[in-house]
Amino acid sequence: MRYAFTAEEEEFRSEVRGWLGEQLPDGWNGINEDSEEGWRLNREMRTKLAGKGWLTLAWPPEYGGGGASFMKQVVFNEEMAYARCPGIDGSAIKMLGPTLMIHGSEEQRRTLLPPVARGEVEWCQGYSEPDSGSDLASLQLRVDETDDGWVVNGSKIWTSNAHRADWIFFLGRTNQDAPKHRGISFFVADMRTPGIEVRPIVNMAGDHHFNQTIFEDVQLPKDALVGERDRGWYIGATLLDFERSGVQYSANGRRILGELARFAKEQIGADGRPVAEDSLVRNRFAELDVDIECARLVAYEVAWMQSVGQVPNKEASASKILGTQLMQKLAKFGTELGGMYGMLGPGSEFAPIDGKYPKMQLTALSSTIAAGTTEINKGIIATRGLGLPRG
């Protein structure tokens, strides 16, 4: 039991923090990464991070990684999130990389991973389909084997950043007769392959983040398959556990709470006193402080389990639930603190804190839905974690 980072990890934290401070403009407060300017900065920072060897910090050196421990990766992720620094391709670094390390061929690892480590490519994830959301295993995107490869027909949806992606990893049905979990395979594809079409889906906050990705007679080579044919569901499931662990929520939350505390001290309420002196406001700050700490420690537990070779699944699901609910609570509280002005969005006259929080309320709605809804994750905790019978 030790609830502190080592001296070496703390030293690394200072190094990262110092470097990010130099790279980001003075008074940097983050950027909408879905915007064009946000994407430009993302690519710029990605190249710089790759140059420092930090982009794929925990990957093995032979694939361009830094060979760092899980805990060092945790420290890095925290600093990146706290600094609101763009540049991380989560799909490739957190999901595809670890999956290929376990299930990919050596050839796949050697060709696909180094470009990620150099910050040259963007990946997207093709899991959900229009008719297969929470019931992911019912997916219907059809992949047929040909003499020299595969042919793909169907449609993926909620493909984050597909409009900017160079590559996609996806699940497709390779066996129409097997039980639904046993007829799925895991593939990778170059987004420039003829027959792949990306259609934008603009969200309720006005941002273009999600897409529908259509496959029409897309021909893929033999080595597009990762792992064994018809075993893709199990490959995809390990990947989701990687996706669900995360310290970025608490680090981001810590930054937000600090920002809101400064605002609450400056904002004068109708009674002529700073709203920070209102006991109900203080109570909410304390509750959120505790929520942030819960998300932080549970995320540490997930990383620690990975570091000692255990596979977290109920813990990863708990981490995902706590982190995403935290984002929504913070967005709501940040909005409420503004009083009537809380309804003012980015760019509006009188908007407190640039109208960030009412907008965040809209964007954070997706967090408890994407990558497994809260309800799906609770089901995982109950069945896989606690051993309750499936319904």
Added chain:
Amino acid sequence: MDIGLSETQQLIRNSAREFLEENCDTQYVRAMEEDEVGHTEELWDQIAELGWLGLTVPEEYGGAGMTFSELAVLLEETGAAMLPGPFFSTAVIGAEALKLAGSDEQKTELLAKLATGKLKMALAFHEKAAAWAPESVSEMTATQTDDGWILNGEKRFVQDGAASDMLIVAARTGEDPKSGITLFLVENDNSNVESRELKTTGSDRMSVMSFGEVSVPKGAVLGEVNGGWPILEKLFQYGAAGKCAEMAGAGQKLLDNTVDYVQNRVQFGRPIGSFQAIQHHAADMAIEVQAGRQLARQAAWFLGEGLDATRQVALAKAYLSEAYPRICATAHQCHGAIGFTHEYDLHLWTRRSTGQRLAFGDTKLHQETLARSVGL
């Protein structure tokens, strides 16, 4: 960051769990609720022999010299088993008080007795205000005489007061709220000390203790004269962290019991644990148990390492004082009607949760600490 338990900690947990299953089942807990004393000397002697009482007592005073982290691991188990008797008051509050503020003489004499089970202790702090603040020490006075002190007054919410051999009494020796409190070690067999039980809904063994012209020698002062409050503040941190460990352990026990129940209870032709409504309740409990355990262990670790644990203790107690009663309530909801009967054991934990959430500062008190620490 090392979330795992050390080998020693695992050993403590496993042996405690085994011992308590054997010697402290719910039948025993129930019997002790009805018992006049509230514990048996037999079990007390056994836990002394196991070294539980002197776990954090330095080896030079006859203890095992471990840190508060190890004690917290043990408290998770005693919390799960609801161990009756003044274990918490003695091994957490008594031991830490003597370690923090005892003179060499007091430590040599008392810590050795405490570690071997020959000294049960209790803290007599509260009076009418009953807040975890210096204002709670108001009417209880200590007057200096040529050879000692005379104590007069009445204390409330003295946990394990009746069962203890020695009380740590906070008395007013000056007007300033904080720097006018002195702690005294008072033998409980003094005929001028009287005790009557406060009937809590959780069988919590709380007493009202009255002190009428109780004279104690000079050497009975614990720490400095008028230096009681900083000691108490620190003691409350140990107490709060200890209660959090108890609640975390008890929460896990309630989760285990609930999972077991819903796997076996059949309605509509299926175990109710196969219904999503029940599964989500169980998952909510699991998440809160997981988060609560981490917060509790972090607080204990900070204390054990001698670091400033103000924030970590407040985070843990603010959380568990809310989450643990919620865990109890969810356990009841999953158990249905059987859970609220006297015959079924669930209420044993639920009834204790009120005392646990209030002990060493309720949610509101710790939230105020946090509000300040985030810069408000």
